[in-house]
């Protein structure tokens with residue numbers, strides 16, 4: 001008989017002792033959000049060495065991927081224990097030890113579709129934060145219509161042989177977030193140009209240092225430049241790097257998108273609780289003052305703030321309930337589109353409110369006259385516009401909900 005799992009409260013007591021010894025105080029309160037979390041990878045720099053110490057300590061306990069199997073570097077925690085871990089990190093205001101597309105996108109997909117060799121090769125490196133991944137899906141002519149992608153992979157067959165041991169990949173990807181920081185790419189390529197478009201696609205992995213891969217950053221209005229164009233010219237990729245079946249990549253691609261949408265929704269619901277920083281009401285009280293009865297001085301903003309705070313609370317509770325109700329090992333499906341559209345549009349509403357509260361102070365870009373928090377609001381507000389585009393636009397999510405969740409006709 002397997003050992004009974006320790007109950008979550010025993011785990012909590014033990015965990016508190018471990019955190020006391022291992023959680024660096026200098027990281028408490030660091031936001032750990034998408035913009036400044038610990039991403040790891042070969043190119044990572046560690047301005048605060050405590051971030052690396054925190055990553056290494058957590059990776060050793062399997063806490064970077066709490067629910068993944070031990071054999072692949074995970075913590076083998078139960079659902080309840082993983083929830084306790086999140087609660088305790090939240091209580092101490094510790095950032096996640098590691099974030100990134102390895103943990104949230106390609107890792108879960110390899111667990112579901114990867115060969116044993118692929119799991120052994122890639123998952124432990126993801127858990128230790130050694131390899132940072134990027135996503136090569138979109139192309140200049142293929143965004144919402146992703147299945148229209150044109151990047152070609154041709155099997156190179158030595159003369160006299162009917163088999164090949166590698167593909168030659170040619171094409172261009174665009175909007176590849178952090179491609180310039182990433183070590184490996186998961187990529188969709190066309191392997192059968194004559195098949196129906198969804199049926200001629202294959203899911204490939206390759207090292208960004210492979211000859212023929214070049215990356216060009218794209219500057220954005222928000223001042224940051226997470227995006228890149230990625231050019232692929234005669235890139236040799238071993239056939240062993242195909243995930244799932246040749247020409248069966250569309251199934252893998254869709255499963256990964258469900259994980260991506262869940263990750264984006266979690267950033268505004270399950271994890272972040274509706275955006276970084278302080279609550280809307282506290283920010284408004286400081287900026288606009290209060291009346292004698294303690295209510296916000298600006299009556300027109302009161303209602304909008306109360307509504308946004310209630311909607312945020314309801315969303316956080318709903319994502320938590322969905323997470324608790326899901327069976328262990330459950331892979332998200334089309335319902336992830338509901339969380340994605342609601343979470344991202346709610347975040348945009350919150351950012352609009354923060355800008356309304358700050359008034360002209362939210363229009364700063366740099367220089368004197370604006371403090372760091374105000375400049376951060378401007379940048380986050382601009383960045384939030386992309387939330388309803390990345391991982392599939394809101395219109396695409398509505399189409400998925402209509403077709404796959406509600407079963408409405410085309």
Ligand SMILES: Cc1cc2nc3c(=O)[nH]c(=O)nc-3n(C[C@H](O)[C@H](O)[C@H](O)COP(=O)(O)OP(=O)(O)OC[C@H]3O[C@@H](n4cnc5c(N)ncnc54)[C@H](O)[C@@H]3O)c2cc1C
Pocket residue numbers: 134135136137138139142143144145174175176177178386387389390391392393394395396399
């Ligand atoms: C912040 C951010 C990060 C990103 N990171 C990555 C990444 O790492 N890797 C990657 O591969 N891609 C990435 N993308 C690209 C993203 O996936 C695409 O931008 C997205 O899928 C939309 O494609 P598009 O930009 O070509 O717009 P289009 O597909 O051209 O859409 C234009 C407009 O038409 C609407 N539209 C299109 N088709 C329909 C339809 N059938 N019904 C209703 N409306 C429709 C869209 O909703 C949109 O409003 C990122 C995008 C953003 C904003």
